[in-house]
Amino acid sequence: MVFKGYFLKKLPKKSYFLMLYKKIDYLICYLNNYSKFFLFLQYQFMVAFFSYFKYNYNDREVIFMNIKINQEVQLALKENRPVVALESTIISHGMPYPENVETALNCEKIIRSFGAVPATIAIINGVPTVGLTAEEIDFLGKNGKEAFKTSTRDIPYIVSKKYTGATTVSATSSIAAMAGIKVFATGGIGGVHRGATETFDISADLEELAETNIAVVCAGAKSILDLGLTLEYLETKRIEVIGYQTDALPAFYTRTSPFKVNHRLDTPLEIASLLKTKWDLRLHGGVLITNPIPEQFSMNEEIINKAINEALEEMNKLGITGNKKTPYLLAKIKDITSGNSLASNIELVYNNCRLASQIAIEYCKQC
Ligand code: PSU
Ligand code: MN
Numbered sequence: 001m002v003f004k005g006y007f008l009k010k011l012p013k014k015s016y017f018l019m020l021y022k023k024i025d026y027l028i029c030y031l032n033n034y035s036k037f038f039l040f041l042q043y044q045f046m047v048a049f050f051s052y053f054k055y056n057y058n059d060r061e062v063i064f065m066n067i068k069i070n071q072e073v074q075l076a077l078k079e080n081r082p083v084v085a086l087e088s089t090i091i092s093h094g095m096p097y098p099e100n101v102e103t104a105l106n107c108e109k110i111i112r113s114f115g116a117v118p119a120t121i122a123i124i125n126g127v128p129t130v131g132l133t134a135e136e137i138d139f140l141g142k143n144g145k146e147a148f149k150t151s152t153r154d155i156p157y158i159v160s161k162k163y164t165g166a167t168t169v170s171a172t173s174s175i176a177a178m179a180g181i182k183v184f185a186t187g188g189i190g191g192v193h194r195g196a197t198e199t200f201d202i203s204a205d206l207e208e209l210a211e212t213n214i215a216v217v218c219a220g221a222k223s224i225l226d227l228g229l230t231l232e233y234l235e236t237k238r239i240e241v242i243g244y245q246t247d248a249l250p251a252f253y254t255r256t257s258p259f260k261v262n263h264r265l266d267t268p269l270e271i272a273s274l275l276k277t278k279w280d281l282r283l284h285g286g287v288l289i290t291n292p293i294p295e296q297f298s299m300n301e302e303i304i305n306k307a308i309n310e311a312l313e314e315m316n317k318l319g320i321t322g323n324k325k326t327p328y329l330l331a332k333i334k335d336i337t338s339g340n341s342l343a344s345n346i347e348l349v350y351n352n353c354r355l356a357s358q359i360a361i362e363y364c365k366q367c
Contacts, residue, residue: 024045025042025045025046028041028042028045029042066128066178067127067128067129067130067175067178067179068124068127068128068129068130069119069130069131069179070119070129070130070131070133072117072131073117073119073130073131073179073181076117077179077180077181080364080367081116081117081364082114082115082116082117082183082357082360082361082363082364083116083117083118083119083181083182083183083360084111084116084117084118084119084181084183084184084185084353084356084357084360085119085120085121085130085172085173085176085181085183085184085185085214086104086107086108086111086118086119086120086121086172086184086185086186086353087120087121087166087167087168087169087172087184087186088104088120088121088122088132088137088140088147088166088167088172089149089150089166089167089168089169089172090103090104090186090187090349091103091104091120091137091140091141091144091166092140092141092143092144092145092147092149092166093144093145093149093166093326093327093330094187094327094330094345095330095342095345095346096331096334096342097141097142097144098141099342099346100140100141100144101137101138101141101142103346103349103350104120104137104141105134105137106350107120107185107349107350107353108120110350110353110354110357111185111353111356111357114354114357114358114361115357115361116356116357116360116361118131119131119176119179119181120132120137121167121171121172121175121176122136122140122147122164122165122166122167123150123155123158123159123163123164123165123167123171124136124164125162125163125164126158126159126160126161126162126163126164127159128155128159128175128178130175130176130179130181139164140164140166144166147164147165147166148163148164148165148166149165149166149168149323149327150165150166150167150168150171151167151168151170151171151203151204151205151208151323152170152171152173152174152204152207152208153170153204154171155171155174155175168190168203168204168205169184169186169189169190169203169205169208169209169216169218170190170203170204170205170207170208170209171208172184172186173205173208173209173212173214173216173286174208174212176214177212177213177214181214182213182214182215182275182279182360182363183214183215183217183356183359183360183363184214184215184216184217184356185216185217185218185349185352185353185355185356185357186216186217186218186349186352187218187219187252187345187348187349187352188218188219188220188221188222188252189203189205189206189209189216189218189221189288190203190204190205190206190221190225190326191203191205191206191221191225191226191227191229191230191233192206192225192226192229192230192232192233193224193225193226193325194224194225194226194312195226196226196229199321201321201322201325202233203326206230206233206234206237206239207237208286209234209237209239209285209286209288210237210238210239210285210286211284211285211286212284212285212286213279213284213285213286214286214287215271215275215286215287215289215356215359215363216286216287216288216289217289217291217352217355217356217359218288218289218290218291218352219250219252219290219291219292219293219348219349219351219352220249220250220251220252220257220290220292221249221251221252222251222252222253222308222329223251223252223257223304223305223308224308224311224312224325224326224329224333227249227251227257227258227259228259231249231259234288235262237285238285239285239286239287239288240262240263240274240278240287240288241261241262241263241288241290242261242262242263242264242265242271242274242287242288242289242290243260243261243263243264243265243290244264244265244266244271244289244290244291244292244355245264245266245292246261246264246290246292247260247261247264248260248261249261249290250290250291250292250293252293252345252348253293253298253299253304253341253344253345253348254293254298254299254301254304255292255293255295255298256292261290268355268358268359268361268362269362271289271359271362272359272362272363272365272366273362273366274287275287275359275363276363276366276367289355289359291348291351291352291355293344293347293348293351294347294348294351297343297344297347297348298344299337299340299341299344303337304333304337304341307333307336307337307341308329308333310332310336311328311329311332311333311336312329314332315328315329315332330345
């Protein structure tokens with residue numbers, strides 16, 4: 001599927017002005033080479049242009065030229081209705097087929113059942129796409145490993161080569177923010193890997209959250225990571241870590257860990273108010289909302305920790321490094337626990353979709 005021509009057809013009116021502005025500005029820049037007069041003209045032109053757009057200039061519409069946002073999501077954003085972003089690496093690299101596709105489609109259903117609009121994000125044939133079709137989700141599910149695991153760093157490569165990329169938390173956050181989406185549901189985020197003092201292996205998810213205005217709802221971080229160092233790094237990067245109805249940092253498969261979150265909030269309304277306050281104050285960056293796995297699906301701490309350690313040992317023996325680590329560990333842990341970890345993983349993602357929908361709804365009420 002190629003989406004050529006899509007943007008020209010769907011561009012909002014104001015974007016045509018912006019394109020025209022760019023063209024005229026290029027021309028004047030070119031003429032600047034010949035005379036100071038044109039430099040003056042360019043200045044006047046910019047002043048006139050930006051005073052016209054002062055009250056209705058909107059970043060998002062400029063970016064519409066480069067990303068595809070499905071109509072349902074576009075309309076919801078325009079009408080200030082709740083939208084929840086979803087990542088796609090969890091589909092391609094995080095879970096096996098067919099559970100991955102089933103889970104991704106169920107996530108969308110859950111979000112809709114709350115009255116919010118789901119927006120699963122990936123790069124399809126070089127087009128950052130917000131709101132995948134069921135066929136695209138199915139394609140990523142079946143051809144998972146062939147799609148590139150795309151973090152923000154990889155976006156220009158995947159886009160310019162017109163490849164298909166499944167987006168991680170970092171890339172999904174950056175594309176969601178370009179579209180104007182504020183809330184994003186996932187399973188677990190990347191963090192500081194064990195042994196990072198030697199390897200420097202720190203997920204780009206953390207850097208992205210430091211810069212991008214988005215709320216990521218997750219079940220904490222897996223103890224395949226160094227949770228203590230991950231928290232330290234989040235603090236350094238000024239990323240607020242909220243515990244939803246908990247004081248302890250959840251550890252993905254289990255509801256608690258020996259670590260504390262920064263602040264506990266007990267309702268979606270309180271979380272939405274915190275987000276609104278942060279961004280109204282122009283304190284840029286993300287917020288991590290950690291939501292413990294429901295009790296009935298949480299795993300026995302001893303069993304899961306043993307499986308994680310075994311998987312880590314095997315990974316080190318095989319010499320697996322870089323962005324292959326997380327997918328390898330997830331698959332290995334699933335095998336060691338005879339699939340139990342996958343069942344828990346799926347349930348905690350659903351649980352995060354529910355909370356993310358409620359937060360998105362409360363956030364929209366305040367805008
Ligand atoms: N943790 C999970 N499931 C996942 C991932 C992490 O439980 O699917 C994926 C997410 O897409 C996350 C990425 O953004 O792995 C982090 O990879 P890395 O550690 O290579 O940055
Ligand atoms: Mn890494």
